[in-house]
Amino acid sequence: MAVKKEDKYPAARRYQVADIQVSREATAVKPNVVVNLVKKAKHPVLVTGGQLLKDPKLVEFAVKFHEKGIPIIATGGSSKPLIEKGVKPQSAVFPLHYVTQFMLDEEWQGFDGKGSYDVVLYLGFLPYYLSRMLSALKHFSKITTISLDEFYQPHAKFSFTNLTANKEMHYQMLEEVVNNL
Amino acid sequence: MAFELKKGLFAIDEMRNVSIKIGKVVEEEEEWTEPMGPTPKPGILELRKWDHKLLERFEPFYAPMSDYCNLCTMGPCDLSMNKRGACGIDLKTAKARLVTIACCIGAAAHTAHARHLLDHLIEDYGEDLPIDLGGDINVEAPNIRTIIGIKPRTLGDLREALDWAEKEIVKVLHATHIGNEESFIDYESKAMHVGMADHIGMEVADIAQIVAYNLPKAEQDTPLVDTGFGIVDKSKPVIVVVGHNVMYSRPVVEYLEEQGRIDDFEIAGLCCTAHDMTRVSSKTKIFGPISYQLRVIRSGLPDVLISDEQCIRADLLEACKAVGIPLIATSDAAIRGLPDVSDWPVDKIVDALVSGKLPGVFLSDPEKVGQVAPLVAEAVFKKHGGERKYRFFETDEDLWGEINKCTQCMSCVFTCPHNLRIDQGMAHAQKTKDLSKLGYLEEQCLACGKCEQACPKNIKIINVIMASNFEKLYNKSGKTRVGRGPIQDTEVRNVGQPIVMGQIPGIIAAVGCINFPDEMQSIREILEEFLKRRYIVVTSGCHAMDIGMLKDEEGQTLFEKYPGIFDAGGLVNTGSCVSNSHISGVAMKVASIFAMRPLRGNYAEIADYILNRVGAVGFSWGPYSHKAASIATGFNRLGVPVVVGPHGAKYRRAYIGRYYKPEKWWAYDIKTRKKMNIEPAPDSLLVAVETKEEAIVQLARLALRPNDTSQGRQIKLTHYLELSQKYLGTLPDDWPLYVRSEADLPLKMKDQLLQILESDYGWKIDWDKKKILEGPIRPFDAGFNPTLVEEVYEKYAGEKPPQ
Ligand code: SF4
Ligand code: SF4
Ligand code: SF4
Numbered sequence: 001m002a003v004k005k006e007d008k009y010p011a012a013r014r015y016q017v018a019d020i021q022v023s024r025e026a027t028a029v030k031p032n033v034v035v036n037l038v039k040k041a042k043h044p045v046l047v048t049g050g051q052l053l054k055d056p057k058l059v060e061f062a063v064k065f066h067e068k069g070i071p072i073i074a075t076g077g078s079s080k081p082l083i084e085k086g087v088k089p090q091s092a093v094f095p096l097h098y099v100t101q102f103m104l105d106e107e108w109q110g111f112d113g114k115g116s117y118d119v120v121l122y123l124g125f126l127p128y129y130l131s132r133m134l135s136a137l138k139h140f141s142k143i144t145t146i147s148l149d150e151f152y153q154p155h156a157k158f159s160f161t162n163l164t165a166n167k168e169m170h171y172q173m174l175e176e177v178v179n180n181l
Numbered sequence: 182m183a184f185e186l187k188k189g190l191f192a193i194d195e196m197r198n199v200s201i202k203i204g205k206v207v208e209e210e211e212e213w214t215e216p217m218g219p220t221p222k223p224g225i226l227e228l229r230k231w232d233h234k235l236l237e238r239f240e241p242f243y244a245p246m247s248d249y250c251n252l253c254t255m256g257p258c259d260l261s262m263n264k265r266g267a268c269g270i271d272l273k274t275a276k277a278r279l280v281t282i283a284c285c286i287g288a289a290a291h292t293a294h295a296r297h298l299l300d301h302l303i304e305d306y307g308e309d310l311p312i313d314l315g316g317d318i319n320v321e322a323p324n325i326r327t328i329i330g331i332k333p334r335t336l337g338d339l340r341e342a343l344d345w346a347e348k349e350i351v352k353v354l355h356a357t358h359i360g361n362e363e364s365f366i367d368y369e370s371k372a373m374h375v376g377m378a379d380h381i382g383m384e385v386a387d388i389a390q391i392v393a394y395n396l397p398k399a400e401q402d403t404p405l406v407d408t409g410f411g412i413v414d415k416s417k418p419v420i421v422v423v424g425h426n427v428m429y430s431r432p433v434v435e436y437l438e439e440q441g442r443i444d445d446f447e448i449a450g451l452c453c454t455a456h457d458m459t460r461v462s463s464k465t466k467i468f469g470p471i472s473y474q475l476r477v478i479r480s481g482l483p484d485v486l487i488s489d490e491q492c493i494r495a496d497l498l499e500a501c502k503a504v505g506i507p508l509i510a511t512s513d514a515a516i517r518g519l520p521d522v523s524d525w526p527v528d529k530i531v532d533a534l535v536s537g538k539l540p541g542v543f544l545s546d547p548e549k550v551g552q553v554a555p556l557v558a559e560a561v562f563k564k565h566g567g568e569r570k571y572r573f574f575e576t577d578e579d580l581w582g583e584i585n586k587c588t589q590c591m592s593c594v595f596t597c598p599h600n601l602r603i604d605q606g607m608a609h610a611q612k613t614k615d616l617s618k619l620g621y622l623e624e625q626c627l628a629c630g631k632c633e634q635a636c637p638k639n640i641k642i643i644n645v646i647m648a649s650n651f652e653k654l655y656n657k658s659g660k661t662r663v664g665r666g667p668i669q670d671t672e673v674r675n676v677g678q679p680i681v682m683g684q685i686p687g688i689i690a691a692v693g694c695i696n697f698p699d700e701m702q703s704i705r706e707i708l709e710e711f712l713k714r715r716y717i718v719v720t721s722g723c724h725a726m727d728i729g730m731l732k733d734e735e736g737q738t739l740f741e742k743y744p745g746i747f748d749a750g751g752l753v754n755t756g757s758c759v760s761n762s763h764i765s766g767v768a769m770k771v772a773s774i775f776a777m778r779p780l781r782g783n784y785a786e787i788a789d790y791i792l793n794r795v796g797a798v799g800f801s802w803g804p805y806s807h808k809a810a811s812i813a814t815g816f817n818r819l820g821v822p823v824v825v826g827p828h829g830a831k832y833r834r835a836y837i838g839r840y841y842k843p844e845k846w847w848a849y850d851i852k853t854r855k856k857m858n859i860e861p862a863p864d865s866l867l868v869a870v871e872t873k874e875e876a877i878v879q880l881a882r883l884a885l886r887p888n889d890t891s892q893g894r895q896i897k898l899t900h901y902l903e904l905s906q907k908y909l910g911t912l913p914d915d916w917p918l919y920v921r922s923e924a925d926l927p928l929k930m931k932d933q934l935l936q937i938l939e940s941d942y943g944w945k946i947d948w949d950k951k952k953i954l955e956g957p958i959r960p961f962d963a964g965f966n967p968t969l970v971e972e973v974y975e976k977y978a979g980e981k982p983p984q
Contacts, residue, residue: 017595017635023248023261050872077874080910093878093905093913095870097830101242101837108841111914126698127600129871132244132830139245139261139272151600165591165604 010169013162015127015151024138026152026159031176034121034146037158038070038181041119041144043110045090047099049125050076051149057171058124063087064178070121073099073111078124096125100133104140119144123174127151148174213332218783219972221330222345225352225374231785232370232818234969235792238845239817239836239866241369243276246833250275253359268359276833277368278357280810281375285354287811288375290425290491291759292346292382293514298428299339299385301547302393308337312388315398317669323769323780324384324762328377330782336392339385346378346385353378369834376814377784383812384762391666394431396460396756399669401746403754406459408467408729409658410476413447415569418562419482420554422450423474423497424489425758427457429511432551433487434462446555451477452492453722453757459663460756467661469730470723471806472696475500475628475643476654481569484558485534487550490514492694492806496630498541507534507557508541511550519543527552535560572651573644580648584610584619586638593632593642598804598828599625599698603632603642610649620650624701627804661729662740664721664756668767670774672747676717677775680795683893685749686900687711687796687884690719690764690821693812695727696803698826703873704802705731708739708752710877714900715749716884721761724802725754761812765819768795786973792820793848793967796884796897798863800876804828817866822883824876829869836866840915843958848887848967849974849982856983859887859967860918860958874908881905882913887967891924894961899927917942921961923953 012028038044046065052058059081066072066082072089074082079092090111091099102108109115120143122130127149134155137143147153150170152162163170220227250266251257258266265271270278302310312333314321322333325342333339353371356362362371390396397403413419422430430450437443449466450458451473458465468477471492477483478500486501490512494500498517501508510517522530522542527549533539534557544550574580587607594600606619623646632642647654679685689711697703704727708718720728729738743752747767755763772778772790780787791797799816801809803826810832813823817836825832838845840861848859862885870876881901889897898919905913917938920926926934935951938944944956968974974982 013595015595015600016598017592023259050875053872053874074909075875076871077908080874080908083910089911091914092909092911093882093915095868095875095879097242097835097868097870098837098865100244101240101835102839102841104242105839108839126827126871128598129827129830129869132246132833132869135246136242136244139248140243164594165589 009161010163010166011161012152012159014154015131015162019131019154022154025154026147026156028152028161029146029158031173032180033158034148034177035180037119037144037146038121043115043117044070044119044121045073045110045117046070046121046123047073047075047096048078048082048123049096049130050078051124051126052076052078052081055124056081059085061174061178062123065121065181068178068181070181071112075099076125096129096133100136103137103143117143119146121146121148122156123148125149127153131155148177213781215779215781217330218779218781218786220784221782223328223784224349225356225371228374228784228818229367229370231788231970232373233366235818235866236366236369236836239838241277241365242835242837243273244830244833245272245276246831255359270363273365274363274368277365277372278362280832280834281353281368281372282357283807284372284375284379284811284814285350285357287806287808288346288350288379288382290808291379291386292343292350294426294490294759295343295382295386295389296347297512298426299336299343299389301428302389303336306336306393308335310336310392312336312338312392314388314391314667315400315669317671318399318667319670320770320773320780322384322388323766323773324380326780327769327782327784327787328381333388336389339389342381343385346381349378350375372814373818376811376816377818379811380762380765380815383759384766386759387666387756387762390427390457394427394461396457397663397665399667400665401744403663403665403745404463405660405662405740406463406466407658408469408661408726410468410473410654411656411658412466412468413449413482415482416567417445417447418484418555418558419447419449420485420487420558421468421477421483422448422454422458422487422489423452424493424512425453425491426489426512427454427461429489429547429550430454430458430487431461432547433554434458434465436551437555438462442555446558453759454489456664456722456725456757463663467726467729470696470726471694472627472629475630476647478504478506479573479644479647481506484561485509485554487511487554488515488517491808502540505537507561509534509550509554510541510543511545511547513545516543517541521545523549527556531556531560535564573648580645583640583645586640587611588638590637592635592637596631596635598627598629598631601625603646606649616649619646620653622646623650623654625697625699627696657730659730659732659738660740661725662745662752662754664725664754664760665745666756666760667763668747668753668770670770673767673770673774676748677771679749680771681775681888683796683886683889683897686714686716686897687798687881688717688719689798689800689880691724691728691800691802692721692761692764693801693809694723694803694805696805698803698828699873701727702731704728705733705739707802707873707876707880710904711880712739712743712750712752717747717749717751717753718743719747719753719755719764721755721764722758758808758812765816765821768797768819768821771795785970788818788820789968789970789973792969794886794888796886797821798880798883799823800880801829802826802876804831813867822863822866822868824879824883825867825869826876827869827871832867832869835868837868838864840864840918848969849971851966851968851974851977852962852964854978854980854983858958860921862887862919877908878905878913885919888965890963891922891961894919894921894925895927898925902927902930917956918958920953921957921959923951924961
């Protein structure tokens, strides 16, 4: 899906300069594209990572996703702040490595037993750790992966551009996604 | 005619031109009554069936770092999206091959180190030097017994084990050549094979150095030694060693002791050589792990530096030159382009180094190293009159000059392995003159230097970071317990039952390189959680060093707070990287000493025993080396799961089971003669976690074993549930999988859990008796005797296994 790059979004820059051995790079997307992808999805899910323990703003956004009916798989300990805010994650104990292994299995019925997830959103991960999981899914599954993190993730199917220098813009983009779901 | 031949040279009259070769004397062999098992000196095929069992259950997971392969000149090949390379290989198999290569590198490192050391020691001490590891060790070499099928009695006997390891590593490396293996599963089996060989290489190296150099022999209360950046007395000449082979640093200690001058010098080390040096003499000190190399060198503290092999920076000579530290390279694995002066007289070498005519030398004669290093250190020390450039910048202006150059372009951040926010630290300092944000980065920084290569302003970023935390870094000191080598048989006897029955909830082995992915204190928090809960914590290598640097609120390190015993609540430091073999060894010893399972040439049975019964879990927190990859893979073959930190995802592959596929979780039960469904315990052999919270919960989780008794399962589940509630804010998702009867439930939560089982999982509960009537995967049976290995079943059941 070709997405026009608007000037206001920073360039898609890999979180690590050496992570360039990529044959197909993520399409850098704006919030409205994420919204459309999620709306069209049959079984979307948001996976949250350990960086939620460090950034309460990310917790707030995850809660809003949940309120909009997107189920949550909480990894990395991110379940704790979410549960404190009334979210009931589909799963809390499995690290992202497990969750990815399960997703690679087309027969897996998901933590809710409703069949495989088709669109998976990621929020709040150490970039190098998430990168490996996205690479596994890119090569060995049909899942549409979308990274909502501040670092552009080349192995995702869709990713926000690089927002590390501008945290406010990152929050605004997340805001725009949740508001339009 | 029968002669009795003694060892040595002899002539037989009238028999010229006849040579008689006498092989290994097998005199005492018969004394070892243990029968030979099915797989002595296994090749690639002999344990393949066991590997395939593991890999069927713990399915390999691949996360390619690169979509391409460029190993040969037919490539580069794009292997993404099911494409194959010019040689026909697909992406998964190519990645499995890469992991196999990494394991070969790691296993080769330990094995070559062992060879180098053993040949040298045999030359010095003779091949008949007995292997005596102290009174409490009868099972002297569990890996060698189990894998090779021999019971080594002398240094010379160790050669047989090493010959086998070398042969197998070459065979597996051969299989990674273009146009060989086409199954990723078989590559994994080969990776496991070299991982297992690695434990032989390590065991040979450590046993040889323990007996020849008289290192601690399984003592529980080895002394505490100083560790940290602030340990050295700067008013003395400082000799620093870095690497893994104590063969070159020991002569320094020996020489100075002979001269009665050991107290006139400071001898400190980096990486495992430091560990082993403290095992030789507790007067030596530990600067720190691999990531301390540039910190120490750039501080200008050393007056001379000795490097040997493995995990030493490949820009060491450059780094030393830049601060005027003479370098002595000693191992042929890392000659560093230096001239070989091994046959020069000592004074000529000293003169060349002190005058600066040569920035460094290659000197492979250990005894000469012992003499040269102190002489050079003393002369260099006199030259600068004790006035070293201690700080990372000559003046404060210099430091601020560097900081003010930063434009917050973030090139460094996008290059840093941890993506440390150097830009923010610099900006904060520029605005507020406060260095604390930069100083904070010091504890996480690997001092790898990648950021400096990327900075368009050529800022000496490492120096800025180090200088910003200068006071804390420079005064950092702690205590590490000297590596004790193996675990005593008596200790194993004492804990065997509680480990196998589960009253000791598990053994956590924190090993490998550390390089914190997060706050430095995280490792202390993780391990202390288990020490307090009376798990046994075992450590080695850089992990042990770093644990020794971290103090709690009262200023105490874990080594000071917890005893060095192999028992509940003990914190055992086995020693350096090669001492990891004692950790795999102790798991084997549990099988042998406690359960009387024969070790000899009997690997699959022992691994199967460990997988089903011994709640040991490996743990490696930071990014790590090839050696750590092969060590971990060796543990995996032995049935020990390993949890790695977030950088471990770059391992490219993991072994993760799918708990929801009941057909994968089974065992033959020798007691009931049935093939049974079992709980997924443990449900992975290698998994990377993101946060310390996750690490803690996974470690507790993976310590569960099918053979836990009710009491054991209850204890293990109590910890698992409590830790999950504490760190994840909820009960874990999968706890009912591990419940076989009401007796498995944590006492304090029994009613609540029974309620949940009934309402959420539809289990049938008899509320009067508080009994579970229906629900579990299998009922608890005290005599449950599981095995995955058909031959083991047949051996004990006396019949073919059920289908
Ligand atoms: S080894 Fe095979 S996949 Fe790799 S570059 Fe050569 S031909 Fe291509
Ligand atoms: S030296 Fe430290 S800050 Fe620089 S790239 Fe390496 S880890 Fe990051
Ligand atoms: S690369 Fe250099 S100039 Fe750019 S942010 Fe980092 S330290 Fe500053």
